[in-house]
């Protein structure tokens with residue numbers, strides 16, 4: 001097979017990114033925009049040693065699971081990849097994605113529950129992060145990067161962002177055009193509390209033109225009164241890290257508030273907060289259910305962010321300790337717990353692995369460990385410390401099935417078996433999936449023998465009574 005060949009084939013499966021897998025004489029081609037069961041004419045665009053890429057030229061037979069993407073810029077924008085999937089197909093894809101990773105990377109053949117889907121998976125994001133620029137005609141543009149490029153696709157409405165984020169970005173785009181200062185802005189970061197409708201806007205800028213930016217902030221607030229916080233973030237870095245270190249409050253408060261399942265959370269510009277609050281409640285409740293807590297239990301919540309899971313678990317445990325590396329998030333976490341009147345928690349600002357090792361060395365009793373690491377998963381030090389703590393249960397929350405599978409394999413080989421796997425669709429219409437896993441101490445053959453022996457002894461003693 002070579003580049004530009006035209007072939008006909010049927011889609012058999014998906015890659016982890018949701019590309020269709022078509023086999024032509026046994027050779028796999030990855031093809032965008034193809035659903036399982038569909039047959040199409042494909043032009044080969046790239047050939048590598050063991051696989052290639054193709055572009056769908058003509059659909060010969062369409063799947064009943066094919067949907068019409070509602071977004072006008074779906075094809076150019078890299079934000080969503082799977083708007084052409086029905087909800088049922090999306091559920092199958094996400095569930096299978098987790099199952100495949102556990103099997104291939106983790107060597108685990110375990111039952112994976114159907115992914116928990118969002119009924120109405122639109123306008124779900126509480127955070128929007130848009131680059132700012134000017135197009136060839138000199139017009140201000142805000143939107144998303146074209147796939148694999150730095151071109152900004154101008155966007156009026158994003159169908160997966162909260163309507164208040166769309167409204168704020170439109171207003172800012174107009175103001176930036178009026179002030180003619182697009183070159184000052186790198187990005188706009190907008191966060192919204194779904195339950196309170198409070199908005200935070202972070203102007204991520206190359207220069208500190210404070211007076212001008214304050215003026216823009218007050219004009220924005222006049223038009224979008226839900227804006228309660230405007231922050232200047234100075235970023236003069238040469239790389240593509242979005243937030244810089246230096247910040248200054250331009251308007252209002254440094255935080256906004258949201259509520260999840262009756263608990264209030266203050267969110268600051270730099271703290272992590274799950275982007276889909278509707279699904280987050282399902283995710284956290286599942287994590288709590290897997291933990292099966294009692295009022296005597298001591299829990300450690302590693303990578304705790306602003307203390308969300310920590311507080312969900314604290315409602316059912318004796319004590320929960322949250323560990324997080326970002327200082328601002330720990331400050332939020334402490335304020336949040338105080339605000340909610342939750343006293344059986346404490347928070348430590350530290351590297352998860354480093355602090356977990358300290359707890360393990362101290363020999364303190366830990367009944368349940370919850371971990372929710374970033375995409376790269378846990379490092380070996382953290383996993384080792386978790387094993388030394390020897391909790392009854394481990395609840396692992398993950399946003400990357402591959403690193404999850406790697407870590408489950410490590411824990412599995414050292415005595416913790418996977419009991420339940422529940423994917424949750426936190427990111428509808430994208431290929432991303434969150435998963436919550438319950439692990440518990442494996443009963444080894446040695447343990448089983450000892451228990452059997454104990455039974456026999458009981459039997460003998462009752463007989464002799």
Ligand SMILES: C[S@@+](CC[C@H](N)C(=O)[O-])C[C@H]1O[C@@H](n2cnc3c(N)ncnc32)[C@H](O)[C@@H]1O
Nearest residue numbers: 272274303304305324325326351352372373374
């Ligand atoms: C996926 S978030 C989860 C946060 C929280 N559990 C939640 O649901 O909102 C991962 C968190 O780990 C933190 N983090 C990253 N590396 C860390 C490390 N080495 N030690 C401790 N925390 C870390 C990040 O700052 C982030 O808050």
